[in-house]
Amino acid sequence: MAGVPMTKQGLEKLKADLQGLEERRPHMLKAVQEAREKGDLRENAEYHAAREDLASMEGRIADLKAKIAMATLIDPSKVGGDTIVFGATVKLKDLADDAEEEYKLVGEGEADPLANRILTTSPMGQALLTKKVGEIAEVPAPKGKIRFEILEIRYE
Numbered sequence: 001m002a003g004v005p006m007t008k009q010g011l012e013k014l015k016a017d018l019q020g021l022e023e024r025r026p027h028m029l030k031a032v033q034e035a036r037e038k039g040d041l042r043e044n045a046e047y048h049a050a051r052e053d054l055a056s057m058e059g060r061i062a063d064l065k066a067k068i069a070m071a072t073l074i075d076p077s078k079v080g081g082d083t084i085v086f087g088a089t090v091k092l093k094d095l096a097d098d099a100e101e102e103y104k105l106v107g108e109g110e111a112d113p114l115a116n117r118i119l120t121t122s123p124m125g126q127a128l129l130t131k132k133v134g135e136i137a138e139v140p141a142p143k144g145k146i147r148f149e150i151l152e153i154r155y156e
Contacts (some may be wrong), residue, residue, distance in 0.1 A: 083131070088155060
């Protein structure tokens with residue numbers, strides 16, 4: 001199975017998230033036990049809520065462990081080239097309104113749509129991968145495809 005590309009900062013963030021969840025785990029287990037001791041489990045909403053919270057946390061822990069285990073560290077400043085790959089900062093022109101936008105393709109733990117940091121696995125990231133300056137990327141959207149012209153590709 002292929003690795004999950006990410007920067008060292010992204011990997012460190014995932015590890016910190018995992019550590020935080022693992023530190024909260026004993027408190028969640030205690031909450032489940034305390035709720036269980038309150039009587040009839042069939043009608044104990046507190047117990048069921050605590051179990052659901054614990055199951056959700058366990059799922060997130062497993063997900064983070066899998067991503068960390070599959071991590072492939074990449075230094076974007078050493079990638080370079082004229083094709084969009086992980087780590088690229090891309091300047092685009094929206095062909096519908098000629099608005100220019102800039103996005104950085106990032107890995108797990110680094111996505112921030114408000115700062116235009118998008119995952120390579122997102123629909124936008126997938127549409128941009130392997131494109132070159134001058135090419136058109138079509139991004140699927142609920143109201144149809146959004147078309148962008150690639151204006152610039154940088155690696156920082």
